[in-house]
Amino acid sequence: MSPGTILAAPDQGTIASPALWSITVAALILLLAIDIVLTRRPHEVGMREALAWSVFYLVLPVGFGAYLWGVFGTGVAVEFFTGYVVEKSLSVDNLFVFMLLLSAFAVPHELAQRVLLYGIVGALVLRAVFIALGAAALQSGTWAFLLFGVVLIVTAAKVLKGDDQHVDIDSMRSVRLLRRFIPVTADYRGFRLVVREQGRLAITPLALATVAVFATDIVFAVDSVPAVYGVTEDPFLVFATNAFALLGLRALYFVLRDVLTKLRHLNYGLGVILAFIGVKLVLHWAHGLWAWVPQIPTLASLGVIIAVLITVTLTSLYADRRTASAAGGGDEAGRVRPLEREPVDP
Template sequence: MDLALPIWFEVGSLVVITLILVGDLLLVIRRPHVPSLRESSLWVAFYVGLALVFALVMLSVAGGEFAGQFLAGWLTEYSLSIDNLFVFVIIMARFSVPRKYQQEVLMVGIILALILRGIFILLGAQLIENFSWIFYVFGAWLVYTAIQQVRGDHGDDDDKDSLIVRLVRKRVRVTDEYDGIKLRTTIAGQRYFTPMLIVFIAIGTTDLLFALDSIPAIFGITQSPFIVFTANVFALMGLRQLYFLLGGLLERLEYLKYGIAFILAFIGVKLVLHAMHANELPFINGGEHIEWAPEISTWTSLGVIVAAMAVATIASVVKARADAKKRGHTLSDEVPHFTED
């Protein structure tokens, strides 16, 4: 289905979104602090509400199919962003980033994620437009990623630096102490890089890896670059506040990775079915379309995504509460919350 959203709506939306992002960035720069639980909750609710309002506006402007694609794409990207956030938590702990600097680090991570995803969206859109068989590749990659998601454990590698980080450590003089959010500092007349450089590199490589997963996933829901980009932006909005809101709870969402893996596998299968339906490869069915391959609707995808995340989250919370009860505590007792400094 060819999407044709009104140009005025696309341009106007991008202008408003840009202003909101710039405003959020200025707040971090002008008022650096550790958000309280209440402040974080209000901001997360604001950004979620903003995404839902955007979906309603899209519904009124362009119809239910467009709004459904945005919602399904936003929920998919939001779930992947939470997984991305989990890795941010590990990076912060791994490099002992002081809490008062974490907001700035998260903002840099979100900006890097937006830039990288924007690049991958442009590349993905060009590939889809010129090579319909790329859906086979995207689908296979997502199924593979889903398998790795189930088999892998974030905690297994939290004490290991990436190859890029190890190379930087070998070739660059890095101090042991932070100097605010500065990348360079002076000690005894000598210039050194601070550990913040390593943190930014670690977050940047993480963003790159997640962009490789998230962009093929959302292209399995919609082929509109505008919807793909706005779904990513709304998914990343409020991620910084969500980090402080969830606190230690992320570590207790044990089954979250299974829900995300199921979503990735589902979209991967959907992409392969779509590729079969639009097949042009000469060595598959003689280059003819495979008519019996079913096309999964946007609303079916939305239902599967919501159900997968709901089941994974509820199961995780139930298990976390049961485990806390065995230790003679409540879940709220064991989850640290950030407060104003």
């Protein structure tokens, strides 16, 4: 029996054998450990470094998808790539909120990558929890598809409505709680989260920023996990798409931090994608009850998602160019930013 056959041995409800799960989790931990080592020295990330790591984290899912294609066939690979595109597009919104938080806490540029790394680790842990809960819900009955679909449609409606939500640090319960019971230093102390001052333990602003980023992770996990379950019911593929999408966020942040504010129509695109997947889930639930109800194929879903992302990117660039021409290139008035979700504390 070949190694590929061992790894391909299917388990109940998933393509992955325990061996493939173990290898994937071990590789994820190794990559996070490498990130921690590389960020141990505070430094501002340059564009060349950010681009190199972004390309690396783009090649990884492509190679993994090719492996799935060769071992499990076209259907599984298409589900993986579709889920990855969904998660990656939603992670751009995640990055925008991270950018607002880093600005609100005045995090020094040389410390930003460590805060982002903490946020990614927190997001991975939360996604794993939500993925397990989602898998349990799906095993209990098809009603979970209806629930996930409604959640995504409601979220899409809020996004498309364009509610003006901003990050308000002082209103976050977790931050207020920490400030109430633990002294906070007046300045940053490198990567240190906790220090001792005048015989008492105190936390640094870096700790507050980390808590705020972790709180936003909860909001995004609620949306992203049901979204990818709309593409595949396999918990392993759901976990893999989330992991690959999140791993490259730190590097992608430094590549896109000056571009994000120019994608003024991104929130509408994400709203359309969430609504589309929500409808797909509802149709899937209804098809289980009434066979005549049509379903949306995964390959068609991939085409729709890519088309939406390309469309909002082009329209954003066109609108930005028109605004710059009309205002002499310096007027930011009327710009519609990507979704700014108010962090919600657990």
